[in-house]
Amino acid sequence: MTTLTALAFALLPAAFAQTMHSVQVGPNGTLTYDPPFITAAAGDTVQFTFNPKNHTVTQSSFAAPCVPLAGGATSGFHFESNVSALLDTWDFTVADSTTSWFFCEQIGHCGQGMVFAINPPADPDPHSFSAFQALAKQLNGTGSASAPATATATEPPAQSYGTATATVTDGASTWTTVYTSYDGTPAPTFAPGGPVNHLIKVGIDGLSYTPSNISAAIGDTVTFEFHPKNHTVTQSSFSQPCVSLTETSKSGQVGFKSGFQFVADNATTFPTFNITINDTSPVWAYCGQVGHCQAGMVFAINAVESGPNNFAAFQAIANASGSGSASSSGTSSAPASSQTHGAAMANKPLGYTLLLSAIGAVAALL
Ligand SMILES: *[C@@H]1O[C@H](CO)[C@@H](O)[C@H](O)[C@H]1NC(C)=O
Ligand SMILES: *[C@@H]1O[C@H](CO)[C@@H](O)[C@H](O)[C@H]1NC(C)=O
Ligand SMILES: *[C@@H]1O[C@H](CO)[C@@H](O)[C@H](O)[C@H]1NC(C)=O
Ligand SMILES: *[C@@H]1O[C@H](CO)[C@@H](O)[C@H](O)[C@H]1NC(C)=O
Ligand SMILES: *[C@@H]1O[C@H](CO)[C@@H](O)[C@H](O)[C@H]1NC(C)=O
Ligand SMILES: *[C@@H]1O[C@H](CO)[C@@H](O)[C@H](O)[C@H]1NC(C)=O
Ligand SMILES: *[C@@H]1O[C@H](CO)[C@@H](O)[C@H](O)[C@H]1NC(C)=O
Ligand SMILES: *[C@@H]1O[C@H](CO)[C@@H](O)[C@H](O)[C@H]1NC(C)=O
Ligand SMILES: *[C@@H]1O[C@H](CO)[C@@H](O)[C@H](O)[C@H]1NC(C)=O
Ligand SMILES: *[C@@H]1O[C@H](CO)[C@@H](O)[C@H](O)[C@H]1NC(C)=O
Numbered sequence: 001m002t003t004l005t006a007l008a009f010a011l012l013p014a015a016f017a018q019t020m021h022s023v024q025v026g027p028n029g030t031l032t033y034d035p036p037f038i039t040a041a042a043g044d045t046v047q048f049t050f051n052p053k054n055h056t057v058t059q060s061s062f063a064a065p066c067v068p069l070a071g072g073a074t075s076g077f078h079f080e081s082n083v084s085a086l087l088d089t090w091d092f093t094v095a096d097s098t099t100s101w102f103f104c105e106q107i108g109h110c111g112q113g114m115v116f117a118i119n120p121p122a123d124p125d126p127h128s129f130s131a132f133q134a135l136a137k138q139l140n141g142t143g144s145a146s147a148p149a150t151a152t153a154t155e156p157p158a159q160s161y162g163t164a165t166a167t168v169t170d171g172a173s174t175w176t177t178v179y180t181s182y183d184g185t186p187a188p189t190f191a192p193g194g195p196v197n198h199l200i201k202v203g204i205d206g207l208s209y210t211p212s213n214i215s216a217a218i219g220d221t222v223t224f225e226f227h228p229k230n231h232t233v234t235q236s237s238f239s240q241p242c243v244s245l246t247e248t249s250k251s252g253q254v255g256f257k258s259g260f261q262f263v264a265d266n267a268t269t270f271p272t273f274n275i276t277i278n279d280t281s282p283v284w285a286y287c288g289q290v291g292h293c294q295a296g297m298v299f300a301i302n303a304v305e306s307g308p309n310n311f312a313a314f315q316a317i318a319n320a321s322g323s324g325s326a327s328s329s330g331t332s333s334a335p336a337s338s339q340t341h342g343a344a345m346a347n348k349p350l351g352y353t354l355l356l357s358a359i360g361a362v363a364a365l366l
Contacts, residue, residue, distance in 0.1 A: 018043045026051040033116040037129040050078035056105040063135035111140030192241035195219035203227045209299040213311040226261035232288040241318035303345035331334025
């Protein structure tokens with residue numbers, strides 16, 4: 001694939017309902033893949049660019065990080081001179097949402113931690129990326145000759161990326177939570193010092209929530225305080241910002257709804273609506289008043305700012321849904337709770353796609 005074609009794909013992720021992920025192999029002479037792991041959806045392409053030296057990208061198993069997986073994919077060795085103007089690339093197509101593990105076959109590299117993963121569970125899962133890398137160093141690193149060659153770790157269960165469960169307790173309360181393994185989401189633990197309350201002022205500064213996006217830990221509470229006019233806070237999904245999650249969820253999720261909160265201009269007390277954070281998945285919400293969502297009145301908790309499903313992208317979809325494409329767009333294939341790259345923007349007209357691409361293309365490439 002030429003650079004130009006790659007660029008075209010990168011700029012039009014939605015048109016092809018897939019994402020191109022770029023990974024540097026051995027950048028700056030380091031024995032690393034950058035980024036070391038990614039989350040990707042079925043059909044996405046991962047493009048590996050080989051930097052100077054002589055590396056591979058070879059599939060392995062969790063239990064034997066530095067041994068090629070029988071029947072697994074490999075790029076083969078790519079020798080790049082340090083004066084190459086054009087670096088080789090190798091594309092890997094993601095088949096499904098389960099975890100895939102990779103390493104560099106060059107002598108010594110894997111034992112020094114040169115490993116990579118697609119859709120690994122987040123720490124502290126025993127099959128996280130860092131556990132995989134530690135196992136590579138343990139089994140093939142310096143001094144491993146004397147170490148037992150048999151791994152005690154077992155193959156991870158076939159697991160749909162993006163979910164893990166944890167139980168956290170705080171005093172009398174216990175939460176059993178499903179949390180995403182999405183890079184950038186908070187750990188499934190309480191914040192140091194215990195749960196806190198976050199105050200969101202609704203409509204105090206025009207058609208907006210102030211602040212409009214926050215990070216919150218499990219057990220935290222969020223208080224929405226309604227200021228004059230007639231607003232709501234209603235939970236939605238990333239791909240359909242201005243429709244209640246209850247209506248769009250394919251897994252029967254019931255989103256929260258404050259209902260309309262009319263507040264007079266001369267009011268001196270302000271009604272509130274509270275939610276409790278039960279898990280660390282991103283929470284998306286909007287104002288249900290006619291026209292407000294399409295004017296950008298949206299809100300997010302734990303949006304992953306480093307990924308394509310960030311707050312600005314969410315607001316851009318909300319804004320764009322006012323310009324005619326909203327009514328025909330109700331068929332996104334992305335489940336409401338999954339952070340499927342690209343898929344969230346499927347089935348949208350091209351002009352709309354370009355608008356979003358301008359915002360999301362760079363993030364999607366990281
Ligand atoms: C490689 O070097 C460049 C320039 O010094 C730097 O900007 C970049 O972050 C480095 N990348 C890695 C992965 O070390
Ligand atoms: C890692 O160690 C195993 C067991 O000793 C060996 O079979 C394998 O070839 C080593 N891998 C690399 C990349 O050196
Ligand atoms: C790259 O490394 C492999 C394995 O060590 C070796 O067989 C091959 O000759 C190397 N290629 C070049 C061009 O040095
Ligand atoms: C490339 O490598 C050679 C030998 O390893 C070295 O002499 C030369 O300075 C390097 N060139 C660049 C541009 O890094
Ligand atoms: C608030 O807005 C809703 C929806 O537009 C409307 O049905 C309701 O009557 C309004 N409430 C008041 C008190 O104006
Ligand atoms: C607000 O204004 C309305 C009429 O404009 C009045 O009836 C009401 O008493 C006022 N409320 C307060 C708290 O001042
Ligand atoms: C929401 O929580 C705040 C702070 O704990 C509390 O003052 C308020 O009464 C609660 N509102 C409702 C509607 O329960
Ligand atoms: C947390 O769980 C409670 C009880 O199941 C539910 O009512 C609430 O909507 C959940 N909070 C969020 C943010 O989903
Ligand atoms: C998210 O919230 C932070 C803190 O309030 C703010 O600085 C940032 O601009 C917000 N992001 C967007 C895209 O509005
Ligand atoms: C959405 O529209 C609002 C109001 O016009 C604007 O302030 C905001 O910057 C827009 N957001 C994006 C991401 O385009």
